[in-house]
Amino acid sequence: MRRGAIPANLMVGGILVAMVIGVAFISTFWTPYPYAELDIANKFHGPSSAHLLGTDQLGRDVVSQLMAAAGNSMTVAVLAVLIGCSIGTALGLLASAKGGWVEEAIMRLCDLGFAFPALLFAIMLAAALGPSLPNVVIAIAFINIPIFARVARASANQVWTREYVYAARASGLGNLAISRDHILPNIAAPIIVQATIEFAVAILTEAALSYLGLGAQPPSPSWGRMLSEAQTLMYLAPQLAIYPGLCIVTAVLGFGLLGDGLRDITDPRLSRQRRG
Amino acid sequence: MRLIDKPLALTASIMIAATGLMATTALAKSTLVYGMQQEPTTLDPTSDATASIDAIVSHNILESLTTVNESGEVRPDLAESWTISDDGLTYRFNLLHGVKYHDGTDFDANDVKFAFDRAMAKDSVNPTKGIFKPVESVTVIDPYTVEIVLKNKDAFFLFNVAQGDASIVAPESVENNKTNPIGTGPFRFDSWTRGDRLKLTKSPDFRDADKVALESVEYRFIAEPAAASAALMAGELDAFPGFPAPEMLPQFEADPRFKVIVGSTEGEVILAMNNAKPPFDNLKVRQAVSYAINRAEIIDGAMYGRATPIGSFYPPHGTAYIDLLDYYKHDTAKAKAMFEEAGVAGSTMTIRVPPFPYAMRSAEIIQAELVAAGIDAKVENVEWGFWLGEVYKKQAYDMTIIAHTSPNDMGNFARGKSYFYGFEDPAFTDLWEKISTETDMAKRDELLKQGQQYLTENAIHAFLFQLPQLGVYDTRLQGYWTSSPVLFQPLAGVFWTE
Numbered sequence: 001m002r003r004g005a006i007p008a009n010l011m012v013g014g015i016l017v018a019m020v021i022g023v024a025f026i027s028t029f030w031t032p033y034p035y036a037e038l039d040i041a042n043k044f045h046g047p048s049s050a051h052l053l054g055t056d057q058l059g060r061d062v063v064s065q066l067m068a069a070a071g072n073s074m075t076v077a078v079l080a081v082l083i084g085c086s087i088g089t090a091l092g093l094l095a096s097a098k099g100g101w102v103e104e105a106i107m108r109l110c111d112l113g114f115a116f117p118a119l120l121f122a123i124m125l126a127a128a129l130g131p132s133l134p135n136v137v138i139a140i141a142f143i144n145i146p147i148f149a150r151v152a153r154a155s156a157n158q159v160w161t162r163e164y165v166y167a168a169r170a171s172g173l174g175n176l177a178i179s180r181d182h183i184l185p186n187i188a189a190p191i192i193v194q195a196t197i198e199f200a201v202a203i204l205t206e207a208a209l210s211y212l213g214l215g216a217q218p219p220s221p222s223w224g225r226m227l228s229e230a231q232t233l234m235y236l237a238p239q240l241a242i243y244p245g246l247c248i249v250t251a252v253l254g255f256g257l258l259g260d261g262l263r264d265i266t267d268p269r270l271s272r273q274r275r276g
Numbered sequence: 277m278r279l280i281d282k283p284l285a286l287t288a289s290i291m292i293a294a295t296g297l298m299a300t301t302a303l304a305k306s307t308l309v310y311g312m313q314q315e316p317t318t319l320d321p322t323s324d325a326t327a328s329i330d331a332i333v334s335h336n337i338l339e340s341l342t343t344v345n346e347s348g349e350v351r352p353d354l355a356e357s358w359t360i361s362d363d364g365l366t367y368r369f370n371l372l373h374g375v376k377y378h379d380g381t382d383f384d385a386n387d388v389k390f391a392f393d394r395a396m397a398k399d400s401v402n403p404t405k406g407i408f409k410p411v412e413s414v415t416v417i418d419p420y421t422v423e424i425v426l427k428n429k430d431a432f433f434l435f436n437v438a439q440g441d442a443s444i445v446a447p448e449s450v451e452n453n454k455t456n457p458i459g460t461g462p463f464r465f466d467s468w469t470r471g472d473r474l475k476l477t478k479s480p481d482f483r484d485a486d487k488v489a490l491e492s493v494e495y496r497f498i499a500e501p502a503a504a505s506a507a508l509m510a511g512e513l514d515a516f517p518g519f520p521a522p523e524m525l526p527q528f529e530a531d532p533r534f535k536v537i538v539g540s541t542e543g544e545v546i547l548a549m550n551n552a553k554p555p556f557d558n559l560k561v562r563q564a565v566s567y568a569i570n571r572a573e574i575i576d577g578a579m580y581g582r583a584t585p586i587g588s589f590y591p592p593h594g595t596a597y598i599d600l601l602d603y604y605k606h607d608t609a610k611a612k613a614m615f616e617e618a619g620v621a622g623s624t625m626t627i628r629v630p631p632f633p634y635a636m637r638s639a640e641i642i643q644a645e646l647v648a649a650g651i652d653a654k655v656e657n658v659e660w661g662f663w664l665g666e667v668y669k670k671q672a673y674d675m676t677i678i679a680h681t682s683p684n685d686m687g688n689f690a691r692g693k694s695y696f697y698g699f700e701d702p703a704f705t706d707l708w709e710k711i712s713t714e715t716d717m718a719k720r721d722e723l724l725k726q727g728q729q730y731l732t733e734n735a736i737h738a739f740l741f742q743l744p745q746l747g748v749y750d751t752r753l754q755g756y757w758t759s760s761p762v763l764f765q766p767l768a769g770v771f772w773t774e
Contacts, residue, residue, distance in 0.1 A: 038644045040577040057523065058577050058641065131657065213631075218640045218655045232501045235527040 010261025016254025020247075023067055024074035031064035036219035044237050056226075056240055057233060066247055069221040072133065073251065077202040080137045084144020085195050091145065092152025093183060096160060097175040107153065110146035118143045118201075119208055126214035136215045140202045151194045155187035162186075189266040196259035200252045207248050223248050305772040306491040308753070311504055311516035315471065315497035318454040321440030322395060325403035327681060327763050332495055334440030334764035336476060337378075338459035341369055341388065342438040348683070348761035350434045354383065354444055354460065355422075364429040364715055365412075371420045376481045377446050378464040385416040391444045392424070404441040406687075429713040431720055432684055440764055462488045462768040472497065489755075489771035501633065508534070508748055515756065517747040517765065520633050522580040528748045535751045538582050539759035540593050543679035543743030545583075545634060547627075547642060550673055551736060552698025555620045562735040564614035565675075566604035568649040569642055569738050578637035583741040588728035589686055591742050595717075596724035600732040611649040626654045627675045630663040635677040638740060642677070668696045679743045683762060686727050687712065689736060699736055 032052070039059035046054045053062040091110075095103040116124075122139035129135045159165060160183065168178050209215040210224030218225070223244040230241035314328040321329045321338065335343055335353075343353040352358075355369035375383040392414045395402040402408070410430040415423045426433065436442065449458035457465050462484070463476035474495045478488055496513060498504040501521035507513050508528065519525070528534040549556040549565065556562055571585040584592045587600030615621045625646065629639040639655045646653035658666070667673040673696075680688060690708035693700045707727055714720040732739070745760050755769040 036644060036647075038573070038577070038641060040573050040641070043577070127659075213657055217657060218636075219643060232505070232521040232524050234502070236523055 007261050007264050009257040010265065013254050013257025013259070013261050016250055017258050020070055020251045020254055021074060024070040027067035027071040031061075031067045033061035033064045035060065035064040035068040035221055037061070053243055054237075054239065057229065057237070062240070062243055065221040065226060066223070066243060069216075069223045069226065069244065070247065070251070072216055072220060072222055073203055073206055076133060076137050076140065076206045077199050080140035080202050080206075081144060081195050081198050083137070083141035084198070085148045085191065087141075088145040088148025088150075089152040089184075089191055092149040092154075093156055093179045095149065096153045096156035096183070097179045103153070106149065110149045113143070113146035119205060122205055122209055123212065123214060126209060131214040131217060133216050133220065136206055136209050139209070140205050143205075144198055144202075147198065148191065148194060151190055152187060155190050156183045159183050159186045189262075193259055193263040193266060196255055196262055200255035200259065203248065203251050203255065305752075306489060308490050308493045308767065308770060309512065309514045310493060310495050310767075311507065311513040311519075312495050312497055313499055313504070313518050313520050315499075316474075319457045319465065319468070320453040321403075322391075322443055322445065323401045323403070323454070330440035330763035331765045332474065332476075333457055333459075334443060335461060335766040336463045336493075336764075336768070337457045337461045337465055338440070338443035338445065338453075339461045340438050340440075340442050340444060342434050343766075344435060344438045344762050346757045346759060346761060348435075350438060353438065354388075358434075365426045367424045367426070367433070368417070369422045369424070371422065372483065373420055375460050375483060377449065377460055378458050378479055378481070379446075379449055380481075381446055381448050383444070383446070383460050384419040385422045386419075387444055387446050388422045389414045389416050390447045390450075391442070394445070394450070395442065402441055404436075404439065407436040407439065407441055429715055431712055431715045435684070439762065463490075463493060466492070484768070488768050490767060493767055514753055515747070515749045517745060517749075517756070517758075519746040519748050522582045522744075522746055525580075525582070525746060525748070533751060535749045537747045537749065537758040539745035539747060539757075540584075540591065541679075541681060541743050541745045541760040542591055542683040542685070542762075543681035544586055544589050544591065544685075545638070545677065545679045545740045545743050546589065547638075547738035547740055548676050548678060548697060549737055550671060550675070550696075550698050552671060552693060553674065555618060555623070556674065556698075558618055558620075559734065560614055560618040561620055562738075563604065564611045564618065564649070565646070566735045566738045567607050567614065568611035568645050568651075569740070570606040570645055571601070571740060572606075573645070574638050574641050575741050577641045578634060579741065579744070582746065583744050585741050586739045588732045588739055589680075589689070589737075590724065590728045593742075594724075596721035596728075598725050598728055600728060603732050604735070608645070608648050615650050621650045622652060624652045624654060625674045626656055627677065628663065628667050628673045629655060629657045629677055630667075631657065631660055632679075634679065634743060638677050671696050671698055677740070681743070681760075681763065686724065686731075689727075689731060697736065701734075704730055 037060060039055065041059065042055055043057055043059040044055065045051055048054070051061050051063070056062055056065065091106050095106040121143055122136070125139040125142070126135055165178060165182055168182055206215055207222070207224035210222035211228045216222035216225055226244040227241060230244070233240055312328060312331070314326070316329040316332060317326045318324050319329060319333055321333050339354050341353060341355040343351050345351050354372055354375065356372050358367055358369045360367055371385060371388070377383060392408065392411065394400065396408045396411060410426045410428055410433065412425040412427045417423055443459065445453060446458065462479060462482045464479045466475040466477045468474040476493045478491050479485065482488060496507070498507060501524060504516055504519065505521070505524050508516055525536050529536045547565070547569065549562055551557060575581060575583045575585060585601055586592060587603055590597055612621070627639045627643060629635050636657055643653045643655045667676050687708050688695065689697065689699060690705040707723065707730065711720060711723045711727060714723060745758065747758055749756065752773050753770065754773055755771050756767070757765055
């Protein structure tokens with residue numbers, strides 16, 4: 001591959017992600033119809049100029065619902081990954097900077113976090129705190145903390161052995177100041193890559209929880225809930241299952257490809273291979 | 277070579293005979309695989325309120341003094357006849373002779389006394405103790421005669437003793453009835469694989485055994501509508517009488533293998549309001565909610581048109597039914613004005629919804645209708661255990677949607693403030709007292725009409741629709757109940773044609 005060319009996965013991922021985020025953004029101020037507006041007399045309409053993808057079992061406009069669901073999905077993913085990433089990275093940096101029993105304690109706690117299957121944990125939390133979107137955010141953020149703590153610590157441990165870190169220490173900077181000024185900027189790349197991939201996971205987890213009835217509560221739309229509602233309608237209106245399914249695929253594939261692409265261009269080992 | 281030929285021919289003729297035999301058994305199919313949404317918690321209807329226990333056990337395994345037919349009329353069962361004294365307080369039951377329990381022990385009057393005393397005892401865990409409340413004493417006159425004396429007249433007594441709560445059990449076997457029920461009915465318990473299936477086999481000792489066509493019945497527990505539909509389509513189930521998803525019925529109607537029957541149940545679906553909690557203690561607010569809801573829209577959207585609207589708390593197929601559907605004719609503008617007048621416009625009301633499709637779907641539509649009337653309505657879907665604990669026991673709710681499936685349950689409104697309605701009015705409690713002691717049918721119907729009128733006028737709840745019994749059956753199957761006047765579903769009369 002020519003040096004400097006944008007890898008295909010990065011490009012496709014970027015376009016898909018831009019599409020999803022764009023739609024999510026537009027949905028915050030405009031959808032063709034109010035997403036919760038019922039029109040039961042006009043249920044199960046096929047695609048028409050009035051309703052681009054038709055109407056669902058309660059006569060709601062499918063396009064509006066998909067758009068608003070994209071908004072919900074993105075909000076949950078952004079907040080959850082942001083919270084998980086901030087706390088996790090801070091813990092990872094702390095573990096790496098302090099070493100000793102602090103590091104042991106933090107990393108063993110993270111191992112404990114990994115011991116739970118992510119979805120099971122989210123179900124547990126949603127069951128305990130009640131089903132709602134904020135609780136989904138908390139659940140997904142919680143799952144993300146150990147993931148980011150591990151990535152941050154592993155990358156930080158490498159950076160700590162660099163000469164400029166020794167120089168900074170010799171000039172009298174404390175551990176935390178070094179972590180902030182020198183370590184954090186140098187581990188940003190793997191963190192961002194991880195965040196992009198966790199985005200895809202977060203979207204999938206939100207959809208799964210909503211499918212199980214533990215996520216977005218009606219009338220707030222969600223791809224997962226649309227999918228579960230369409231399940232018994234497969235005979236009457238199979239398109240109602242296909243649309244949200246395609247949306248989930250698009251968003252997850254987009255973020256997955258974007259994350260892969262970002263890793264390809266930031267990972268020095270991989271880029272050396274490419275050059276060689 | 278001939279030596280080998282002969283046995284071959286012999287085998288062939290045996291095989292032909294065998295296929296002939298198989299063909300005849302296939303014609304007279306005698307097994308039934310029966311789909312059910314709710315799995316029972318135990319198998320003792322006298323100690324647990326779960327409806328599916330009654331559906332499986334009552335009048336299939338265990339029997340009662342009387343029974344009820346599909347039209348809701350009382351019929352003799354273990355008591356072949358009875359006489360009632362002129363004051364309506366003394367019932368003398370003449371019991372059947374020669375009835376045996378499935379474990380071989382004999383049935384007699386002592387079992388009746390034992391079963392009633394057990395249900396009436398102080399430490400009894402019977403789920404419907406109200407049945408036994410009017411009973412003063414149970415006396416064994418002779419091995420085949422029992423006399424029951426009531427404290428006060430009870431118009432529903434003969435109907436009530438037919439229910440699973442009043443099943444006749446034997447002292448020898450009652451201990452194990454939760455896992456291995458022993459009764460006198462047409463079927464005996466065979467096996468139960470929890471989470472999957474439960475099997476009954478025909479009891480050869482049953483008094484009318486020659487009239488019972490089915491040799492065995494297998495219940496399969498499938499909660500998920502999509503899975504239930506797949507199992508029916510694959511031919512794994514012969515019948516699914518409580519099919520949960522009305523939107524899936526067209527595919528069975530289009531399939532010549534199946535017959536779809538929409539029967540009636542005693543289940544009034546209501547939008548219950550917590551009358552003890554502001555703002556629902558205000559009649560204006562409750563009336564405004566009644567104006568805000570549009571039954572036609574709810575039935576079309578949530579039930580795909582397969583339900584009958586109700587304007588009060590009484591089933592439309594009952595003899596005392598009066599049409600109060602237009603008492604609060606749907607009028608969003610009027611509802612909005614009334615909410616404003618009551619000072620609750622824009623306030624938050626949460627509908628806590630149990631996990632049943634009819635309730636969850638209705639909630640979504642009602643939420644939108646309340647929003648249209650200027651209320652910030654919210655929906656919260658909760659688990660069944662949470663619903664029982666928070667809504668039903670602790671009355672921690674604004675509104676909820678639930679079907680009351682018991683027959684003659686207008687008395688719910690006379691259960692006082694501790695019942696989850698949070699409603700109490702001595703005027704209605706007196707009226708119910710009169711209804712439950714009036715033995716003259718015509719007079720009782722008159723009182724029931726007054727009751728309906730009262731409940732609607734006071735808008736205690738918003739009344740939505742009568743829960744239908746959506747059934748999918750194999751076309752060759754005959755003799756089953758398509759409606760549910762009671763909780764039990766007797767299968768002794770079911771048979772295959774062809």
